[in-house]
Amino acid sequence: MAAVALYFSDIYRSLRSIVIGMGVTINQMFQPVVTLQYPIEKKAMPERVRNRLYMNFDDCIGCELCANACPVDCIDIEVMKAPATENLGVTSTGQKKRIYVTKFDIDIAKCCYCGLCVYPCPTECLKMTDVYEFSEFDRHNLIYNFSTMTPSEIETAKGKIKVFEEEQAAKKAAAAAQAAAAKAAAPVPPSSPDPSSQTPPPPANPDSGNAQPNT
Amino acid sequence: MENILQLLSNPIVSAVLMALAPLLFILPYALVTIYIEMKMAAHIQNRLAYMQTGWHGTLQPFADILKLLQKEDIIPTAASKFLFILAPYLVFVGTYSSFAVLPFSSAFIGSNIDLGIFFLIAVSSLVVVGLLMSGWASNNKWSLFGALRSAAQIVSYEIPSALAILGVVMVSGTMSTQEMTHFQDGGIGQWIIFGGNLPLWQKLSLIPFMIILFLIYLVSSMAEVNRTPFDIPEAESELVQGYNTEYSGMKFAIFYLAEYANLFLVSAVVVILFFGGWTSPFGTFLSGPVWGAFWFVTKGMLFVCLNIWLRWTLPRLRVDQLMYVSWKVLTPFALLCVLAIGLIVVM
Numbered sequence: 001m002a003a004v005a006l007y008f009s010d011i012y013r014s015l016r017s018i019v020i021g022m023g024v025t026i027n028q029m030f031q032p033v034v035t036l037q038y039p040i041e042k043k044a045m046p047e048r049v050r051n052r053l054y055m056n057f058d059d060c061i062g063c064e065l066c067a068n069a070c071p072v073d074c075i076d077i078e079v080m081k082a083p084a085t086e087n088l089g090v091t092s093t094g095q096k097k098r099i100y101v102t103k104f105d106i107d108i109a110k111c112c113y114c115g116l117c118v119y120p121c122p123t124e125c126l127k128m129t130d131v132y133e134f135s136e137f138d139r140h141n142l143i144y145n146f147s148t149m150t151p152s153e154i155e156t157a158k159g160k161i162k163v164f165e166e167e168q169a170a171k172k173a174a175a176a177a178q179a180a181a182a183k184a185a186a187p188v189p190p191s192s193p194d195p196s197s198q199t200p201p202p203p204a205n206p207d208s209g210n211a212q213p214n215t
Numbered sequence: 216m217e218n219i220l221q222l223l224s225n226p227i228v229s230a231v232l233m234a235l236a237p238l239l240f241i242l243p244y245a246l247v248t249i250y251i252e253m254k255m256a257a258h259i260q261n262r263l264a265y266m267q268t269g270w271h272g273t274l275q276p277f278a279d280i281l282k283l284l285q286k287e288d289i290i291p292t293a294a295s296k297f298l299f300i301l302a303p304y305l306v307f308v309g310t311y312s313s314f315a316v317l318p319f320s321s322a323f324i325g326s327n328i329d330l331g332i333f334f335l336i337a338v339s340s341l342v343v344v345g346l347l348m349s350g351w352a353s354n355n356k357w358s359l360f361g362a363l364r365s366a367a368q369i370v371s372y373e374i375p376s377a378l379a380i381l382g383v384v385m386v387s388g389t390m391s392t393q394e395m396t397h398f399q400d401g402g403i404g405q406w407i408i409f410g411g412n413l414p415l416w417q418k419l420s421l422i423p424f425m426i427i428l429f430l431i432y433l434v435s436s437m438a439e440v441n442r443t444p445f446d447i448p449e450a451e452s453e454l455v456q457g458y459n460t461e462y463s464g465m466k467f468a469i470f471y472l473a474e475y476a477n478l479f480l481v482s483a484v485v486v487i488l489f490f491g492g493w494t495s496p497f498g499t500f501l502s503g504p505v506w507g508a509f510w511f512v513t514k515g516m517l518f519v520c521l522n523i524w525l526r527w528t529l530p531r532l533r534v535d536q537l538m539y540v541s542w543k544v545l546t547p548f549a550l551l552c553v554l555a556i557g558l559i560v561v562m
């Protein structure tokens with residue numbers, strides 16, 4: 001008897017569930033659709049979204065802090081120290097530029113969008129933008145070259161550095177010769193406990209003198 | 216003009232024209248139904264479906280057909296070539312020849328034979344042969360599984376659907392589809408689902424049985440066209456599309472066309488059996504041969520949409536559940552209804 005009751009209740013329940021299901025689907029049919037027609041319509045990105053890196057090369061001082069921060073080593077920087085006499089201009093934050101950045105490549109294919117390179121930059125020239133459509137057919141196109149220095153500019157810069165170094169070397173030699181002449185001419189001081197402390201500071205360390213601010 | 220009329224009166228030419236007429240209906244119908252199905256499916260799931268090809272994607276079915284026509288026609292090396300090529304056409308022929316007995320309007324029926332509905336049951340079973348053939352010829356175990364399941368399913372569901380048809384035949388007293396429609400002429404109250412044009416007490420006592428028979432026929436017709444929830448022969452997730460796995464290009468398109476044609480066929484049979492065929496629901500208002508075709512196609516499309524709606528509502532049945540529904544629920548209920556209808560009609 002129970003089996004018969006189950007048989008009929010099964011039929012009743014299945015019919016009922018079909019009717020309920022059809023009610024649900026017809027109801028859904030007239031709900032607003034959730035599809036976003038992507039290439040035509042786009043969702044606004046959140047404010048602090050991290051997508052393609054933007055780099056403002058004009059502000060880069062070549063400190064390489066970003067390259068050191070990057071966990072996947074996708075920033076490739078090559079720098080040359082500019083001669084002290086050369087004026088490379090200032091960044092928009094007011095810092096003086098002293099280094100030629102001959103190469104500044106970001107391999108965006110390797111970038112993991114962690115944003116770690118953004119914070120250390122002293123001049124705030126790296127930024128994460130909300131651009132996410134930058135796929136390429138050729139992988140090499142994903143290596144972004146930000147450096148604006150052309151090969152000829154690099155050559156000129158190299159030449160200037162060479163000239164400057166030669167000048168420095170000449171100056172150094174002259175200073176050394178002058179010091180030697182002065183030493184020979186001057187009488188020996190009466191009491192000198194340590195002769196090394198007597199050496200004049202600037203010419204003794206000419207290399208570090210170049211890197212010091214010349215303001 | 217004279218020549219054309221003479222040509223038309225030639226029996227062979229007119230027979231060919233009559234034979235081609237349903238095809239002229241099926242092709243645009245299939246395009247429209249593919250579109251409706253995709254849109255309904257999408258909106259049931261809160262999606263949009265095609266939007267880019269033409270206005271709201273209306274050109275997409277044409278694009279699909281163009282794609283299918285261009286596709287390479289691959290015949291697997293291990294397949295049995297002759298049967299493999301023959302199968303899709305056999306499936307389509309089985310469906311298409313049933314269109315011969317569909318009365319599209321009072322003025323148009325391919326062949327007004329006395330055994331119309333019987334012919335339809337018999338010929339549409341040819342589809343099973345085609346499906347088995349395609350599954351076997353593909354030489355692929357999934358195709359064969361699909362074909363066997365399909366055969367088991369269609370053969371099982373033929374029984375309740377034939378019994379449901381029998382019930383209607385007992386009420387209308389004819390097997391000819393055209394006469395069955397004439398029997399229901401005269402407005403919505405005369406439709407067989409409401410007891411046909413019998414005396415009032417008979418009508419009233421017939422209604423519950425007719426509704427049950429209608430449900431039985433609806434369910435078993437869905438099973439016969441292999442659509443969800445009865446699509447285990449084509450279950451993608453289990454059988455990689457079943458019997459048509461190995462088919463590509465135009466042959467696949469023919470399977471597809473046959474499926475949609477079959478969908479209209481069973482819907483049309485529901486309309487003929489229970490909902491008055493081409494008759495207008497308002498009696499003589501809006502009736503006539505042209506309006507007849509309009510009502511027939513409209514009613515048919517309504518049931519096609521019902522089928523689509525059910526398809527995107529219900530999940531797929533298991534094989535044992537499928538057999539349970541056919542043998543333990545539909546068949547006994549159909550037998551009881553036939554018995555009851557017999558008693559009512561005789562009294």
Ligand code: SF4
Binds near residue numbers: 072115118
């Ligand atoms: S976002 Fe991260 S991975 Fe990308 S360049 Fe910056 S530090 Fe490297």
Ligand code: SF4
Binds near residue numbers: 060062
């Ligand atoms: S941290 Fe900023 S300033 Fe320094 S090298 Fe990178 S981009 Fe240039």
